[in-house]
Amino acid sequence: MDPSEQDPLLLLRHSIASATPSAIVPTSSSDPSAPEVNLAQATHLRFTYPNPVSIPIDTQTRFISNGSPVDLRSIYFAWLNREVAIPEYNDAATKLNEELAGSATVHKFAFVERLDLITWLEGASEESEHIQPLSSERDAASAIGAAPGAATAAGGAIGAAAAASAVPVTSAGLKGLAVPASASARAGRGTLDPRLAQIYNGERRMADRNTVLRGIKPTDFSHVRKLAAPFMSKKPTSGTNGIVNNPVLALNQKPQRRPDPIILLSPSASSLLRLSNAKAFLEGGRYVPPDSSASSLSILHIQRTMRDIDPSRPMRFILVEGPEQFKPEYWNRVVAVFTTGQAWQFKNYQWSNPSDLFRHVLGIYIGWRGDQPPESIRAYGHRVMTCFVEKWREPGAPGAETGRWRDREVVENIWKAIENNMRIKGWKRDTAPLSI
Missing domain, CATH: 3.40.50.11990 (RNA polymerase II accessory factor, Cdc73 C-terminal domain)
Structure with a gap:
């Protein structure tokens, strides 16, 4: 079986992209018929897309945080809590750690790490500085960069293998070559010549909304809230006459809520x-x-x-x-x-x-x-x-x-x-x- 088909990160990303409600199910056994259980009791994570497979939930992934790989439970937990703020996410992680009672520990991602992970999982970004490539991808990339003729040799080997197995080589199969997603479409029938892959790899990438608006590394502006808190807590005491006399305040001032007795x-x-x-x-x-x-x-x-x-x-x-x-x-x-x-x-x-x-x-x-x-x-x-x-x-x-x-x-x-x-x-x- 292709190692990429057993990679937890790719399985999680493909299952999320399928938008199938039961594509990811935490279970307490590797049995395909095992029922869904609480994340604190789960020992496996069952994926039903593209092929049914159960992965131990404590499997180390290719996502690196502070120099150490992060386990699959922490990755899946971060995805489940992708829409909550950092304080609520940290509180939920602390509660789950208490339920695990020392048998395991959920990793708490920093703001930038969590944003990078969620962006990659939902398909909004094709690259992540925290995710290491697969071993097969590193081998292909090193073969291409070793010598002028090495790229052709590696490409020929890949093309020969594809022809022998009658399976078309697509941009997903050459992910280690950093082939753009549109490369296979331009090839016409889903097959891609390795020499074209090398040419496409030299093209300038089109930026997505995240890189255009925020740059490669998103900036955390949460500290601005603390700086603005003293100004937000001070309410005007000049009375309604001052608001009426100032046309800007008269248009923008929101009515104050009556305090509770x-x-x-x-x-x-x-x-x-x-x-x-x-x-x-x-x-x-x-x-x-x-x-x-x-x-x-x-x-x-x-x-x-x-x-x-x-x-x-x-x-x-x-x-x-x-x-x-x-x-x-x-x-x-x-x-x-x-x-x-x-x-x-x-x-x-x-x-x-x-x-x-x-x-x-x-x-x-x-x-x-x-x-x-x-x-x-x-x-x-x-x-x-x-x-x-x-x-x-x-x-x-x-x-x-x-x-x-x-x-x-x-x-x-x-x-x-x-x-x-x-x-x-x-x-x-x-x-x-x-x-x-």
Whole structure:
């Protein structure tokens, strides 16, 4: 069998060119009937085009990276992830390496290497500086370059072999001679005289789109993104009047998206409302106790239509239990603070004094119906809204559902107070207040 028919890179390239869905199948056996398996479990790669053949997936290929050949699994994995960015590709390779558990390692290609490999595999380029030629191609090339008569001798040998086997010699069969793809077409019937092959090899190649636009070695401009990041993050603060007065900005400026309002919950273990049960209460209108096993939650998103602010679309609220990740401008988006009255909750707040805090932000306390709120909550006066829910009883216990219908009433009162406070602070359909 021709060594080129067993070459993993050529088999992979021909199978991709065939555009057949099942042309490349990872399997756990060399058996032609073996089913497809996950790439981490595969031991072979079965090619069905041009002829059915199974190649061990850890076979070393002719693609050289950092002076070492790259295995077939890494080549096929890079082709599967050809459309993702480098960070996502590296993350996927790390995940696959974890699944392989040390039995093998997927090679992570550099940006230029991966682009060169994918360009060659999809047929957009006929050459690659990272792919070594086949041994038969090197022998033919060295025979042609050895002496003036050597090329003719080598060409005659190739032509004689083709005539004896009744198989036409095409440009694919003389790939080591670097014959242009159009050479066989110009020969008329698919056969090519070796002397013509040598002449065609001296022609100037027509460049493809990759070499014309990017050159022989594509340039990586990813570093420009880091340089542009500080400029992209700075938004104009001159207001709408500056945009209207400047015709260039008026045409090109995109409308800024309204930021999401923020609600701060109490991180206290005694708080009746935590991240684990806030969605069921504030969105679903039913109180359930906090789930201690969900303590890993750090952020929560809920939606609510504020009819007096934007009746056409619901607003998304961000719920967090602490301001550790806050930027200074985030405090202008805080619309409510749920508290248990413990002063340590406000230690890292912009206004650590509760009296100052609740002059800027609506305070909300939730307790059990029938219990008295803490003395600190009563000391805050009208600046903190007190709400009470029915005491929780385990489902199935007598009276478990008694009074649970009042949960929705409590929730509606809370949202009504939040909406009224937002409207007073300057929240509108498309804008948020610049200060509170």
